[in-house]
Amino acid sequence: MSDTLHKDAHGETVDEGKRDFIYIATGAVAAAGVGSLAWPLVAQMGKAADTLAAGSVEVDVSKIAEGQQLKVLWRGKPVFIRHRTAKEISEAExxxxAVLPDPQTDNERLIPDTAGKLRPEMLVMIGVCTHFGCIPVGEAGDFDGWYCPCHGSHYDxxxxxxxxxxxxxxxxxxxxxxxxxxIKVG
Ligand code: FES
Structure with missing residues (x-):
């Protein structure tokens, strides 16, 4: 376990260095509130496919502080749920x-809440690099977003x-x- 990883009072592993909380869903439907079971993602990589094939995952996003990112394992893939800062939203919007290789507005990447409103502070996406599938690192790269160290892809x-x-x-x-x-993923 690295210096920044520690077990909290509930036996959950928390990485204070990255301020990421990592949740793994192992049931058909798993409630992944901030108080639920957590392990470092890497510890789950060797698990059988059936334990990774969670059909859906529910997450209480109100527990994610501004500037924090939650990682949820869903169907074997990490889903990043980031509570973006005002600066991050402004950069995205x-x-x-014309400068985007895959043009898409920030709003097009959001899904309305139950009141029909977009919540730009909460970005939900599959945290897998679209090159060869590595997991990008957050708050990194030339565009303050994510950086994939495998071959150098920068995401905003x-x-x-x-x-x-x-x-x-x-x-x-x-x-x-x-x-x-x-939110319910899946
Ligand atoms: S897998 Fe991310 S840049 Fe190649």
Whole structure:
């Protein structure tokens, strides 16, 4: 366990260095509130496929502080749920489509909540590089978003590819708000 990883009072592993909380869903439907079971993602990589094939995952996004990212394992893939800062939202919204290799507005990457409103502070996407499938690192790269160290792809604060070999933006999973603060992925 690295210096920044520790077990909290519930036996959960928390990485204070990255301020990431990592949740693994092992049931058909798993409630992944911030108080639920967590392990480092890497510890789950050797698990049998059936334990990784969670059909859907519910997450209370109100527990994710601004500037924090939650990682949820869903169908064997990490889903990043990032509570973006005002600066990150502004950068994402003020980017000209003409500079994007895979043009998509920030709003097109959001799904309305139960009141029909977009919540730009909450970005939900599959945290897999669209080049060869590595997991990008957050708050990194030339565009303040994510950086994939495998071959050098830079994603912006909307998860859109900006530079490097990845051909497309990080994918938005099938998700919906099922109440004011709970989203269901899958
Ligand atoms: S897998 Fe990410 S840049 Fe190649």
């Amino acid at each position: 003020n980017t000209q489509l 604060t909307s998860g859109r590819i900006r530079k490097g070999p990845a051909p497309t933006n990080m994918e938005i999973p099938d998700y919906q708000y099922i109440s004011e603060n709970v």
